[in-house]
Amino acid sequence: MVHHFLFGKGGSFNILCGCRKGFNYQQKFSLVNIKLKWVKDKDLDAVVEREKDLRAVCNLVSIISSSPNHCLPIYCLSRHRGQLGLPCILKLSTFLRKFPNIFSESHVLDSGGTRVPCFGLTPETLNLHLEELQVLQLNQMDLLDRLCKLLMLVKERMLPLQTIDQLKWDMGLPYNYYDSLIKHYPQLFSLVVLPDNRVGLKLLFWHDGLAVSQLQKNAALQQENKNDCLPFPVRFTRGFGLKKKCMDWLKEWQSLPYTSPYVDASHLDSRTDVSEKRIVGVFHELFHLTIQKKTERKNVSNLRKPLSLPQKFTKVFERHPGIFYISMKCDTQTIILREAYERQKLLQKHPLVDVRERFADMMTKGFLDRSRGLYKRGTTELQDIKVCYLDQLEQ
Numbered sequence: 581m582v583h584h585f586l587f588g589k590g591g592s593f594n595i596l597c598g599c600r601k602g603f604n605y606q607q608k609f610s611l612v613n614i615k616l617k618w619v620k621d622k623d624l625d626a627v628v629e630r631e632k633d634l635r636a637v638c639n640l641v642s643i644i645s646s647s648p649n650h651c652l653p654i655y656c657l658s659r660h661r662g663q664l665g666l667p668c669i670l671k672l673s674t675f676l677r678k679f680p681n682i683f684s685e686s687h688v689l690d691s692g693g694t695r696v697p698c699f700g701l702t703p704e705t706l707n708l709h710l711e712e713l714q715v716l717q718l719n720q721m722d723l724l725d726r727l728c729k730l731l732m733l734v735k736e737r738m739l740p741l742q743t744i745d746q747l748k749w750d751m752g753l754p755y756n757y758y759d760s761l762i763k764h765y766p767q768l769f770s771l772v773v774l775p776d777n778r779v780g781l782k783l784l785f786w787h788d789g790l791a792v793s794q795l796q797k798n799a800a801l802q803q804e805n806k807n808d809c810l811p812f813p814v815r816f817t818r819g820f821g822l823k824k825k826c827m828d829w830l831k832e833w834q835s836l837p838y839t840s841p842y843v844d845a846s847h848l849d850s851r852t853d854v855s856e857k858r859i860v861g862v863f864h865e866l867f868h869l870t871i872q873k874k875t876e877r878k879n880v881s882n883l884r885k886p887l888s889l890p891q892k893f894t895k896v897f898e899r900h901p902g903i904f905y906i907s908m909k910c911d912t913q914t915i916i917l918r919e920a921y922e923r924q925k926l927l928q929k930h931p932l933v934d935v936r937e938r939f940a941d942m943m944t945k946g947f948l949d950r951s952r953g954l955y956k957r958g959t960t961e962l963q964d965i966k967v968c969y970l971d972q973l974e975q
Contacts, residue, residue, distance in 0.1 A: 651700035873920035
């Protein structure tokens with residue numbers, strides 16, 4: 581495994597663990613106390629900023645396209661607002677009107693004779709959504725494996741549907757993944773009622789072939805076993821700056837035993853660096869299950885008990901800035917797996933990412949064109965393409 585260390589002026593890395601001698605002993609039997617300064621990474625921040633509102637737009641497209649007439653009144657769309665992640669002060673109709681090349685607006689009269697805004701999809705959006713459905717169909721087994729591996733990471737191979745809902749966008753699962761995916765595999769999944777009366781999804785069988793982490797796969801490809809002391813790919817933001825004693829600590833931490841996230845680790849003492857390396861390994865694998873190798877911090881904050889992790893487990897993101905980057909953009913904290921990106925470029929791009937990038941391009945274009953006054957509110961010629969679109973879906 582090749583390790584990339586990018587050095588430069590600025591930044592700091594402070595370690596409070598005594599002298600260099602005895603690092604390895606300390607790391608095995610105690611948690612080395614380190615404090616790291618967060619250093620801004622403009623490239624990875626740009627990755628997050630580019631996707632602002634993208635999930636909300638794509639989810640709205642899925643909701644509208646599933647309606648019989650591919651058009652829904654605003655009060656129907658508002659029922660899904662909680663799943664969109666939009667600011668409470670922003671009216672949903674205002675958000676939809678920001679992207680006139682994606683959402684078309686018309687009006688209907690309600691029972692009291694009041695004109696109610698209705699939103700449909702433009703022909704360009706319908707065509708792109710059709711491509712998205714085809715990509716999902718072609719990659720169904722890949723998405724199925726990702727879901728199985730997620731459930732294999734947790735206790736009893738079971739998670740609340742609510743928790744999976746929080747991760748479905750990042751994992752590439754369809755908006756209606758239960759109806760479009762899970763229902764077709766009753767031999768793999770079962771719904772269960774949890775003690776808190778929530779509904780959970782349980783994986784019925786363990787798959788040995790899937791219980792291999794991405795780090796283990798990479799080591800096998802590069803023939804780097806190293807007695808199961810597998811190191812993580814590491815790279816730092818330019819300007820971070822590592823002192824020699826910090827490099828020594830990191831080198832020895834990397835040489836500690838690697839525990840697969842798919843095996844029972846209850847024997848590990850949570851107060852040791854060996855245990856911390858296992859926690860880093862769990863998140864390293866979890867981020868590899870996402871199609872863009874990132875997710876919001878809040879999406880994993882409730883996984884402590886299912887993943888059998890200690891208190892304050894998300895502190896590993898701050899303690900290992902060479903493996904994870906925390907972006908503060910878009911009014912949230914997004915955790916990104918550094919090794920997956922070269923500047924702003926995702927090194928291994930899932931086919932679904934291409935579709936999403938085209939949606940993002942449409943959003944940018946529509947917003948700018950609207951700002952220039954190129955669009956006027958009104959109806960679109962949506963009816964002309966509905967029959968053709970429905971025929972393609974049936975095929």
